[in-house]
Structure formats: C-alpha cells, structure tokens
Amino acid sequence: MKTAHWALPAVVIAGLVAAGCATAPREIQPVTANDLAIMKASFQEKGQAKLDRLDQDEAQKLCSHPPSVRIPAEVSARIEKNNMATIKYPADGKLMGDWKAGEVIAQRGVGKQFSDDPKTPSGGNCYACHQLSKNEISFGTIGPSLYNFGKLRGGPTPEMQRYAYGRIYNSQAFSACSNMPRFGHNDILTEQQIKDVTALLLDPNSPVNQ
Amino acid sequence: MTRLIGIAALLGAIFASGAHAQNTTLDEIARYRAQLQDGNPAELWEARGEDLWKQKRGPKQVSLEQCDLGKGRGVVKGAYAELPRYFSDADKVMDLESRLLHCMVTLQGFSRADATKRVFGSGSSRSDYEALAAWITSESRGVVMKVSLNHQKMQEAYELGEKAFYFRGGPHDFSCATCHSEDNKRIRLQDLPNLTQKKGAQLGYTTWPAYRVSQGELRTFQWRINDCFRQQRFPDLVFGSELSIALTAFLAYNANGAAFNAPAIKR
Numbered sequence: 353m354k355t356a357h358w359a360l361p362a363v364v365i366a367g368l369v370a371a372g373c374a375t376a377p378r379e380i381q382p383v384t385a386n387d388l389a390i391m392k393a394s395f396q397e398k399g400q401a402k403l404d405r406l407d408q409d410e411a412q413k414l415c416s417h418p419p420s421v422r423i424p425a426e427v428s429a430r431i432e433k434n435n436m437a438t439i440k441y442p443a444d445g446k447l448m449g450d451w452k453a454g455e456v457i458a459q460r461g462v463g464k465q466f467s468d469d470p471k472t473p474s475g476g477n478c479y480a481c482h483q484l485s486k487n488e489i490s491f492g493t494i495g496p497s498l499y500n501f502g503k504l505r506g507g508p509t510p511e512m513q514r515y516a517y518g519r520i521y522n523s524q525a526f527s528a529c530s531n532m533p534r535f536g537h538n539d540i541l542t543e544q545q546i547k548d549v550t551a552l553l554l555d556p557n558s559p560v561n562q
Numbered sequence: 563m564t565r566l567i568g569i570a571a572l573l574g575a576i577f578a579s580g581a582h583a584q585n586t587t588l589d590e591i592a593r594y595r596a597q598l599q600d601g602n603p604a605e606l607w608e609a610r611g612e613d614l615w616k617q618k619r620g621p622k623q624v625s626l627e628q629c630d631l632g633k634g635r636g637v638v639k640g641a642y643a644e645l646p647r648y649f650s651d652a653d654k655v656m657d658l659e660s661r662l663l664h665c666m667v668t669l670q671g672f673s674r675a676d677a678t679k680r681v682f683g684s685g686s687s688r689s690d691y692e693a694l695a696a697w698i699t700s701e702s703r704g705v706v707m708k709v710s711l712n713h714q715k716m717q718e719a720y721e722l723g724e725k726a727f728y729f730r731g732g733p734h735d736f737s738c739a740t741c742h743s744e745d746n747k748r749i750r751l752q753d754l755p756n757l758t759q760k761k762g763a764q765l766g767y768t769t770w771p772a773y774r775v776s777q778g779e780l781r782t783f784q785w786r787i788n789d790c791f792r793q794q795r796f797p798d799l800v801f802g803s804e805l806s807i808a809l810t811a812f813l814a815y816n817a818n819g820a821a822f823n824a825p826a827i828k829r
Contacts, residue, residue, distance in 0.1 A: 531740050
C-alpha cells in the first residue's frame with residue numbers, strides 16, 4: 353500500500369461499499385512540486401488573491417482527500433491539537449457581542465474573493481452552509497442546522513460561549529478537516545465580529561433561539 | 563430571431579433591478595424556462611459563432627474551417643464530446659477554448675495577447691470564444707460523451723485534475739470537493755452537484771456552456787471553473803491554462819456515457 357502524505361500507512365476507506373457507491377474509492381496522491389508549479393503557473397494574482405493562497409498549511413495538506421477517505425485517529429488528533437493552540441480568546445473576557453450585528457455577518461457572503469474590496473469587512477456567510485433562524489428560508493446544508501442552537505445547548509453558559517467562540521475561530525480544533533472555514537485563525541472575521549456571531553447563536557433573544 | 567431578442571430583453575428586465583429575493587428569482591426562472599421551451603437565447607451566440615467560424619479573419623485572413631478540433635480539419639459535429647484530448651501538432655492536451663486559441667494564433671496569425679483580450683464577454687463587449695463555443699458545442703448536442711485517456715498526457719491531465727479537485731487552500735480552506743463531493747447538498751438555495759459521482763459529473767458537465775439568465779451572458783466551461791475558483795478564494799485562473807484543461811479533462815472523462823446536452827439555460 354502506498355503511503356499517503358500524512359506519513360502514516362493506514363488510510364481507511366470507510367463505508368463506501370455499504371453506501372452503494374459505484375466507483376472505486378481512490379486515494380489521492382499528494383501534489384508534487386511539479387504539480388504545484390503547474391498550478392501556480394495557471395493562476396494570476398488579482399485583487400487581494402495572491403499566489404500564496406496555494407501554499408497549503410499542515411491541515412490543508414492533510415485534508416486534501418475525498419470525504420470517503422478517513423484519516424487515521426492520531427493524525428486527526430494532531431490536527432485538532434495544533435489548531436486548538438491557535439485560538440485566541442478576547443482579552444476582555446467577553447465572548448458575546450450583539451446578535452443583530454451577528455445576523456448581518458451571518459447573511460453576508462462576500463470577503464476575500466478577488467472580486468471583493470479588501471477594505472470592506474468580510475461576512476461569515478453562515479447561511480450558505482447552515483440553517484440558523486426560522487425566518488430565513490434561503491440556507492445551505494453543507495453544515496448541520498443551528499436553529500435553536502443556544503436553546504438546545506442549555507443557553508449562554510460560560511462553557512458554551514467558549515465552545516461557540518472557539519468553533520467559529522477555528523473549527524478544525526474540534527473536528528479535523530472540517531469543511532467550515534477557520535474564521536478567526538485565517539483573519540476572515542475580526543474578534544468583534546466573532547463575538548457578534550457568538551451572540552447570534554447563544555443570546556436568548558436572537559432569532560436563532562426563537 | 564426577433565422572438566429570441568424579445569426573450570433576452572425580458573430576462574434582462576427581470577434581473578436589471580437585482581433586488582429580488584432569491585426564491586422569487588427562482589420562481590421567475592422556472593416560469594421563463596417553461597415559456598422559452600425550445601427557444602434558448604444561447605441561439606443568438608450560436609448564430610454569431612457559426613459566422614465567426616466561417617469568416618476569414620486575422621492577419622492571415624483564413625477561416626477557422628482549417629482548424630482541427632480533433633476529428634479532422636473543419637469537422638465540428640461531435641467534436642466537443644471527445645474534448646479535452648491530446649493534439650500531436652501542439653504536443654499538448656487541449657480543451658475546446660485552448661484549441662480555439664491555438665488555431666487563432668497558428669492559423670489566423672493573431673498574437674496571443676490579441677486573441678485573449680476578451681475571453682469572457684460583458685454586455686456589448688463580446689467574447690468570440692463564447693460565441694464559437696456556443697455553436698461548436700451545439701453541434702454535439704445528443705452525442706454521447708467519449709473522452710479518452712489512452713494517451714499518456716491525457717492520463718496525466720486527468721490525474722492532475724483529480725488532485726486539484728481535492729486541493730484545499732486559501733483563507734477559507736476550500737477545495738472543489740468542499741462544495742461538490744456529497745449528494746443533496748446546497749449553498750443557500752443552489753443545489754450543488756456531487757461531481758465525484760457519475761451522475762453528478764454528467765449533469766454538471768454536459769449542461770455547459772449555458773446561457774446564464776442572471777448575467778444575460780452565455781458562459782463556457784472555462785468561465786464556470788474560473789468563477790468557482792473565485793468563490794473558492796483562489797486567484798484568477800488563467801484562460802486556457804494547464805490546470806484549467808486538467809480539471810476539465812477530469813470532469814469531462816467522468817461524464818463519459820452521458821448524452822451531451824448544451825448550450826443549456828441556467829439561473
């Protein structure tokens with residue numbers, strides 16, 4: 353068996369037969385230096401999107417696989433540990449901001465695209481992947497529904513605030529190879545914006561918890 | 563033709579305000595799609611594309627009828643269903659758009675810079691590629707996709723395309739797979755085809771080029787990939803670049819066996 357690029361031999365192809373997939377699972381080989389050179393030569397920098405966006409960090413390298421490929425537990429644990437270490441909680445100790453501002457951030461899809469003005473704040477685009485409030489019916493399904501998130505998790509307890517803030521800051525600290533962007537770690541959202549979105553999830557008055 | 567222009571104007575009017583709620587827009591599209599039936603504004607591009615193909619153009623004043631799209635000089639019927647492919651005259655794998663660029667440069671004598679001035683159209687500033695692709699692909703409508711990996715370089719292109727599909731990067735950690743590797747997912751209300759499975763790849767590939775109602779433009783597969791990379795927060799994919807061809811080869815091969823069905827009409 354070929355060794356995948358997390359340098360451990362066991363790649364487990366999980367549940368494919370059971371799921372009834374017709375095509376055989378393929379382990380994706382890591383990009384070589386030559387592949388990366390071809391890739392970089394195929395892009396031109398535009399606006400804020402520079403070529404360094406193709407320089408992968410550890411998690412990006414280890415997670416460039418089909419969802420059917422399960423990475424070994426030790427590797428997941430390492431990714432989560434290293435990402436956990438990146439989370440910076442606010443110095444003032446306040447993790448919840450204004451849920452109304454949070455709703456605007458959750459609705460906003462722009463940010464970091466070459467077509468976006470880097471001077472305007474990025475959105476979190478939570479609705480692209482999550483259901484959040486009942487009145488917004490245009491929501492995506494890449495992530496789980498977060499409707500009633502605060503209500504179901506026992507309200508804005510200090511532990512739950514820490515979890516929600518941390519999850520938004522760096523999702524891979526909680527699930528390696530998560531499809532959710534690492535909003536704080538990758539400077540997509542500011543500290544204040546993350547506080548506001550945390551309030552959207554946990555404030556009892558937020559539409560998420562109605 | 564006048565009927566088509568009327569429809570295009572109507573569609574333009576719906577989207578001019580741009581302020582409609584998304585679900586209203588979707589309803590409107592469903593309604594107009596039904597009204598359009600066999601009349602897709604893409605036909606405007608197809609007609610212009612056929613003219614462009616036959617006109618003597620460029621410094622050398624020759625027509626693209628001398629261009630070999632893989633089935634012999636000037637053969638258009640069914641050519642798109644076998645692209646991308648390896649071309650020995652260029653010693654390269656090419657998709658339709660990069661092949662057209664090659665022919666504009668080598669046959670018609672355009673400089674590369676001139677031939678790539680306007681790869682994606684916008685309003686009155688039109689792209690020859692979009693017109694040519696509309697016509698050429700329409701000549702493969704109903705033809706079963708049959709892309710071959712027999713040549714070593716096609717095999718390599720496919721493998722690079724596959725790796726690139728799963729390659730995560732940028733500030734959002736996205737790859738194509740983030741949005742296109744599971745069934746029944748959507749972003750907001752837009753359904754996301756699972757391009758890693760035969761059915762999704764067939765659906766997603768064989769319906770491009772497409773007239774995009776929201777833009778009032780006909781868009782090719784090069785545009786589709788470029789715009790998904792934009793949403794992926796990657797830099798600007800170079801038109802006709804090796805990576806764009808590799809990704810196209812990966813998806814086109816996965817669509818083999820399905821009847822090609824474009825130019826289509828989309829949101």
